[in-house]
Amino acid sequence: MAELPLTAPLFHVLVSLADEDRHGYAIIKDVEDRTSGDVRLSTGTLYGIIKRLLADGWIAEARSRRPTDDDERRRYYRLTPAGRDAALTETARLERAAAQARAALRPRRAQTT
Amino acid sequence: MAELPLTAPLFHVLVSLADEDRHGYAIIKDVEDRTSGDVRLSTGTLYGIIKRLLADGWIAEARSRRPTDDDERRRYYRLTPAGRDAALTETARLERAAAQARAALRPRRAQTT
DNA sequence: CACGATGTATCGTAATACGACGCATCGAGG
DNA sequence: CCTCGATGCGTCGTATTACGATACATCGTG
Numbered sequence: 001m002a003e004l005p006l007t008a009p010l011f012h013v014l015v016s017l018a019d020e021d022r023h024g025y026a027i028i029k030d031v032e033d034r035t036s037g038d039v040r041l042s043t044g045t046l047y048g049i050i051k052r053l054l055a056d057g058w059i060a061e062a063r064s065r066r067p068t069d070d071d072e073r074r075r076y077y078r079l080t081p082a083g084r085d086a087a088l089t090e091t092a093r094l095e096r097a098a099a100q101a102r103a104a105l106r107p108r109r110a111q112t113t
Numbered sequence: 114m115a116e117l118p119l120t121a122p123l124f125h126v127l128v129s130l131a132d133e134d135r136h137g138y139a140i141i142k143d144v145e146d147r148t149s150g151d152v153r154l155s156t157g158t159l160y161g162i163i164k165r166l167l168a169d170g171w172i173a174e175a176r177s178r179r180p181t182d183d184d185e186r187r188r189y190y191r192l193t194p195a196g197r198d199a200a201l202t203e204t205a206r207l208e209r210a211a212a213q214a215r216a217a218l219r220p221r222r223a224q225t226t
Numbered sequence: 227c228a229c230g231a232t233g234t235a236t237c238g239t240a241a242t243a244c245g246a247c248g249c250a251t252c253g254a255g256g
Numbered sequence: 257c258c259t260c261g262a263t264g265c266g267t268c269g270t271a272t273t274a275c276g277a278t279a280c281a282t283c284g285t286g
Binding site: 023024025026043044047071072073074075 | 262263264265266267268
């Protein structure tokens, strides 16, 4: 992987973990919240992405610091420095792309067809 | 299709055509320029995207107004109102995602591991 | 003469997303 | 009591998309 641009689902997983450590199900809910329902990850999508992110060292499992009354099943993930870098680079790319698009999409005067 | 989020390659094709009518090869060059080489469309990618965009009515072929000395092979495309809407919606989504990411990626103070 | 740029297009493969399913527990409502 | 939705993990098969390779043709430059 390690390739930019990142796909939207993968990017949102990264951003979700930038905040704080989260477990799978929490990521799904968080991404849905943050994007106002625009991005809904299915479990198939999420766990595939997690597998790839782990393999690339962009996230790591965080076993420590679980509240005592936590659900046993939960597996928490944490963004690594490499993952944070990737997310930052992609964010910059997104900002450039959006600015580009704004400029290009500005209402035109009389397109002489 | 008609689904948001848009993939990066498809989005850039839309933006490229927002400016002015372009033919395939010109789109490839334009996207590469605008993104400073971040996004390089292969011909396979481009013509597949064009096919889908035409089918969805987001772009249309523009046969009129070709300079007299133009290359005969060129096929020009134009963004339709529907395509422009889609690009605008996606741009807004990108802006929101980028702002979200910036906030979440802000350097944290002592993450007590 | 060969190679890169310009130009369109298709084909097969790889990467990715995604819905369906499976399994398990808990709490609420009928 | 029973069912259903939420919470939680995961896999499997399929569809969608991206993408490199290939094909073909012309033009200009080294």
